[in-house]
Amino acid sequence: MATExxxxxxxxxxxxxxxxxxxxxxxxGGLVIAMNLPLPAKAATRSGRAPAQLNAWLRIxxxxxxxxxxxxxxxxxxxxxxxxxxxxxxxxxxxxxxxIVAAPVGDAYFNAANVGQVTGTxxxxxxxxxxxxxxxxxxxxxxxxxxxxRWGVDPGECRAxxxxxxxxxxxxxxxxxxxxxxxxxxxxAHVALKPASQFELIGRDLPRTDTPAKVDGSxxxxxxxxxxxxxxxxxxxxPVLGGWPDSVDSTEAxxxxxxxxxxxxxxxxxxxxxHYWQALAAxxxxxxxxxxxxxxTLGDAAIRESLRRTEAGDPGLVARADGDADxxxxxxxxxxxxxxxxxxxxxxxMEPMNCTADVRADGCDLYVGTQVQQLSQAAAxxxxxxxxxxxxxxxxxxxxxxxxxxxxxxxxxxxAGSHALGRPVQVIWTREDDMTHDxxxxxxxxxxxxxxxxxxxxxxFKLHIVSPxxxxxxxxxxxGVDPEVVEAAVNCAYGIPNFLVTYTRQEIGINVGYMxxxxxxxxxxxxxxxxxxxxALARKDPYDFRxxxxxxxxxxxxxLETAARLAGWGKPAPGRHLGLALMEGYATRIAQVAEISVxxxxxxxxxxxxxxxxxxxxxxxxxxxxxxxxxxxxxxxALWGEITIANGVVQQTNFDGYRVLRANEMPQIVVELxxxxxxPGGIGEVAVPLVxxxxxxxWFAATGERVRSLPLLSxxxxxAAAVRRGSGNNDRGSAPxxxxxxx
Amino acid sequence: xxxxxxxxxxxxxxxxxxxxxxxxLRDHLNLTGTKYGCGRALCGACxxxxxxxxxxxxxxxxxxxxxxxxxxxxxxxxxxxxxxQRAWIELDVPQCGYxxxxxxxxxxxxxxxxxxxxxxxxxxxxxxxxxxxxxxxRIRHAVHRAAELARGEG
Numbered sequence: 001m002a003t004e005x006x007x008x009x010x011x012x013x014x015x016x017x018x019x020x021x022x023x024x025x026x027x028x029g030g031l032v033i034a035m036n037l038p039l040p041a042k043a044a045t046r047s048g049r050a051p052a053q054l055n056a057w058l059r060i061x062x063x064x065x066x067x068x069x070x071x072x073x074x075x076x077x078x079x080x081x082x083x084x085x086x087x088x089x090x091x092x093x094x095x096x097x098x099x100i101v102a103a104p105v106g107d108a109y110f111n112a113a114n115v116g117q118v119t120g121t122x123x124x125x126x127x128x129x130x131x132x133x134x135x136x137x138x139x140x141x142x143x144x145x146x147x148x149x150r151w152g153v154d155p156g157e158c159r160a161x162x163x164x165x166x167x168x169x170x171x172x173x174x175x176x177x178x179x180x181x182x183x184x185x186x187x188x189a190h191v192a193l194k195p196a197s198q199f200e201l202i203g204r205d206l207p208r209t210d211t212p213a214k215v216d217g218s219x220x221x222x223x224x225x226x227x228x229x230x231x232x233x234x235x236x237x238x239p240v241l242g243g244w245p246d247s248v249d250s251t252e253a254x255x256x257x258x259x260x261x262x263x264x265x266x267x268x269x270x271x272x273x274x275h276y277w278q279a280l281a282a283x284x285x286x287x288x289x290x291x292x293x294x295x296x297t298l299g300d301a302a303i304r305e306s307l308r309r310t311e312a313g314d315p316g317l318v319a320r321a322d323g324d325a326d327x328x329x330x331x332x333x334x335x336x337x338x339x340x341x342x343x344x345x346x347x348x349x350m351e352p353m354n355c356t357a358d359v360r361a362d363g364c365d366l367y368v369g370t371q372v373q374q375l376s377q378a379a380a381x382x383x384x385x386x387x388x389x390x391x392x393x394x395x396x397x398x399x400x401x402x403x404x405x406x407x408x409x410x411x412x413x414x415x416a417g418s419h420a421l422g423r424p425v426q427v428i429w430t431r432e433d434d435m436t437h438d439x440x441x442x443x444x445x446x447x448x449x450x451x452x453x454x455x456x457x458x459x460x461f462k463l464h465i466v467s468p469x470x471x472x473x474x475x476x477x478x479x480g481v482d483p484e485v486v487e488a489a490v491n492c493a494y495g496i497p498n499f500l501v502t503y504t505r506q507e508i509g510i511n512v513g514y515m516x517x518x519x520x521x522x523x524x525x526x527x528x529x530x531x532x533x534x535x536a537l538a539r540k541d542p543y544d545f546r547x548x549x550x551x552x553x554x555x556x557x558x559x560l561e562t563a564a565r566l567a568g569w570g571k572p573a574p575g576r577h578l579g580l581a582l583m584e585g586y587a588t589r590i591a592q593v594a595e596i597s598v599x600x601x602x603x604x605x606x607x608x609x610x611x612x613x614x615x616x617x618x619x620x621x622x623x624x625x626x627x628x629x630x631x632x633x634x635x636x637x638a639l640w641g642e643i644t645i646a647n648g649v650v651q652q653t654n655f656d657g658y659r660v661l662r663a664n665e666m667p668q669i670v671v672e673l674x675x676x677x678x679x680p681g682g683i684g685e686v687a688v689p690l691v692x693x694x695x696x697x698x699w700f701a702a703t704g705e706r707v708r709s710l711p712l713l714s715x716x717x718x719x720a721a722a723v724r725r726g727s728g729n730n731d732r733g734s735a736p737x738x739x740x741x742x743x
Numbered sequence: 744x745x746x747x748x749x750x751x752x753x754x755x756x757x758x759x760x761x762x763x764x765x766x767x768l769r770d771h772l773n774l775t776g777t778k779y780g781c782g783r784a785l786c787g788a789c790x791x792x793x794x795x796x797x798x799x800x801x802x803x804x805x806x807x808x809x810x811x812x813x814x815x816x817x818x819x820x821x822x823x824x825x826x827x828q829r830a831w832i833e834l835d836v837p838q839c840g841y842x843x844x845x846x847x848x849x850x851x852x853x854x855x856x857x858x859x860x861x862x863x864x865x866x867x868x869x870x871x872x873x874x875x876x877x878x879x880x881r882i883r884h885a886v887h888r889a890a891e892l893a894r895g896e897g
Contacts, residue, residue, distance in 0.1 A: 076838030076876045207835055214840030215828045217776015217816035221841060224775035232770065257759070275758070277766040350780055350788060350841040350875050399778070399841030400875050431781045621835060625881065629838055632877025655785040655873060663879045664866035 052183035056108030064176035071109035075401035078622035090136030102395040122682025137191035146181035205621035222369035232276035233427035237268040240292035240648035249287035256282040295648035307445035316502030323498035328460030332451025344643040345441035351399020352434040353410035358424040363390030369398035383415035403514035439513030494549040528693035562611035567593035579698030581690035586682025594694035615678035630687025638692035750818025760806025776816035787872030790845035797852035816844040830889035838876035
């Protein structure tokens with residue numbers, strides 16, 4: 001990666017290899033802080049004796065305080081409820097008797113699928129499904145064995161229920177009474193897990209453990225951390241992405257009330273004051289000469305053009321090749337091709353980026369809402385000049401993650417400030433800082449082609465994806481095609497014998513990052529829109545057309561059939577128009593139908609119907625809320641989501657320029673969760689990608705206009721007339737909305 | 744020094760009068776339940792009550808508060824007993840939760856004006872409170888439920 005990218009990521013150019021990342025793990029058992037969850041009085045620590053640690057996720061104190069450590073970050077997706085439920089099910093304890101705390105950095109918390117202690121890829125439950133039930137069963141077995149030993153009876157005669165172990169004679173021990181003994185026993189290698197038919201907690205709509213703290217203001221997010229003597233910092237960053245300060249005149253700023261420090265860093269200029277408002281005022285008084293770096297003339301139009309040129313000039317690396325798509329296209333009776341585009345997007349979490357650091361002689365305490373505890377530890381260690389194992393990461397609640405908090409660019413400045421002052425420092429990015437210095441969802445240009453054979457069947461399908469490569473910056477090195485850029489394409493379920501997916505990397509000069517559903521959003525939009533195009537060419541109903549391509553895919557057929565039926569497919573109300581989308585992602589199958597009307601040349605979305613098969617569910621109510629959440633997120637993207645850049649400067653600075661869905665714009669959302677015996681799939685991201693194609697397909701049904709570039713409302717009112725009957729040729733350089741070819 | 748009434752107490756704060764009430768609450772008084780989201784009254788995360796009316800504390804200079812009573816999420820009700828909080832718990836509204844203090848304060852102010860709000864009343868009152876987790880449908884449901892609870896239709 002270019003060094004200019006490194007400049008934008010922190011106080012010092014920091015690069016990690018995957019090996020460093022894995023090697024930075026601490027052993028389990030570091031300091032754990034409670035999350036201010038309002039615990040029942042009996043759960044408050046009142047015993048003088050330390051709790052026994054039964055495994056990496058469970059502590060039981062003599063007073064029966066049961067604490068579950070959760071190693072995934074709670075950012076709304078419900079892991080502080082779902083993961084403890086898995087342990088509690090096998091431990092035989094009620095969920096509301098358990099205190100929840102964030103796990104420290106530790107080897108035990110390594111998520112194999114994410115190659116680290118990482119909350120992402122919607123795999124928290126998939127990762128924990130067997131692991132945490134096993135941990136709960138092991139702990140229960142050890143507790144029972146300890147009690148049986150005290151009684152001198154066979155453990156098989158004993159029973160654990162509701163936190164109490166009993167024997168045939170009617171004797172009883174609470175878990176707390178034998179926890180210390182149990183912790184000294186060997187961990188049983190083999191434990192039997194309950195069959196689903198015996199689940200008492202899994203599959204029920206148990207209340208979220210974090211709700212009480214989130215309705216009375218006591219939930220502690222990163223921005224809410226308060227430490228004795230803490231100061232507040234504001235970071236001035238180069239208006240041009242990737243730029244840096246050449247010189248700073250802090251004469252005026254230094255005289256402002258409350259100012260304690262002005263510190264030039266590679267990433268910007270940090271101002272620390274007694275209060276945040278003072279830091280902001282002093283930041284305005286700084287005179288910084290910014291070196292814009294290499295992006296002084298960068299614009300989103302040029303970015304798009306570079307992606308288009310690369311698409312036209314490079315065949316790409318093969319990610320999936322069934323049969324021979326090029327040969328099949330060559331012999332096809334009819335072909336169709338189009339170019340689709342998606343823009344840069346901002347994560348726009350409600351809680352702007354922030355970090356609190358307390359650097360002392362013995363190391364650094366880091367309080368941060370992060371999805372990457374190990375990377376956070378490593379970033380702080382570099383900034384503090386200490387070994388990683390001297391950084392204790394305290395994970396707070398995250399005020400939205402969406403992948404933004406997989407990056408650590410907001411950490412080093414707080415550490416540097418605390419290191420310089422010897423006091424705790426909390427650095428808060430303003431909304432404007434956050435929106436103009438995001439690690440943006442990358443743009444993509446994708447050419448998609450298909451061929452029909454003489455019988456009218458789809459015989460060839462070819463997708464060429466061109467986009468920057470997030471993983472090259474985040475988790476290098478990447479060999480071959482990174483799975484993160486070809487999602488929803490390599491596993492596309494349609495039964496087409498000749499299927500080719502290729503990828504070409506094209507960097508754009510700025511940092512891009514993982515954002516909720518990552519490349520599913522782009523690829524599902526392209527594929528599901530294009531399948532609709534093919535249905536129209538074949539003069540078939542889009543639902544029937546898809547079902548014909550899914551003959552051997554019963555789970556896909558079931559979600560599609562369910563969504564279509566619930567949406568009244570084929571018989572929309574007068575003035576209403578329907579659009580479909582289908583996807584497999586995160587081991588979940590999902591279908592959506594959007595119902596829209598056309599109001600003054602723009603769509604009005606009335607209803608989104610969604611059917612989901614995500615395998616077995618730990619907590620269906622949380623699953624449903626995540627599906628609703630993904631739909632709202634996806635609808636904002638579909639209608640308005642777009643970051644533009646002029647002369648290296650992001651043009652959207654706040655929620656006026658970067659529009660997201662509001663309460664009064666909500667469609668009705670209908671979610672149908674299908675029962676399943678399959679292993680759990682992911683649910684946090686999977687609903688996002690289908691909204692844009694479903695709405696755009698409904699728009700086509702309403703207007704006959706095909707939307708090949710998002711967002712749907714980008715300049716649409718003004719450009720509607722020009723776009724509607726465009727050139728319609730196959731010139732790859734023309735605007736994508738009109739770039740389609742037929743032969 | 745500025746004197747303000749917050750959650751039933753009269754407090755003296757050493758802050759410049761142009762300091763937004765939001766930062767006085769958060770940084771001077773450690774009332775961190777009120778959130779910073781945008782700084783420009785665009786998102787509603789900072790919503791508090793001023794004499795019972797919902798206002799955006801991020802654009803309200805503390806010097807302009809005067810004698811009006813400030814109520815924050817911490818002062819809404821003891822033990823999460825406000826009907827809005829009870830409804831939020833019953834329906835498990837929050838996801839990430841960051842915007843929810845503002846949502847709850849906006850809803851509580853709405854119910855004071857409209858004890859039985861229509862969907863349109865709710866949309867109008869809540870349109871200024873953004874939620875990136877997309878809890879809007881549950882919020883609307885919960886506002887109706889809170890209205891029932893407030894009327895004693897538990």
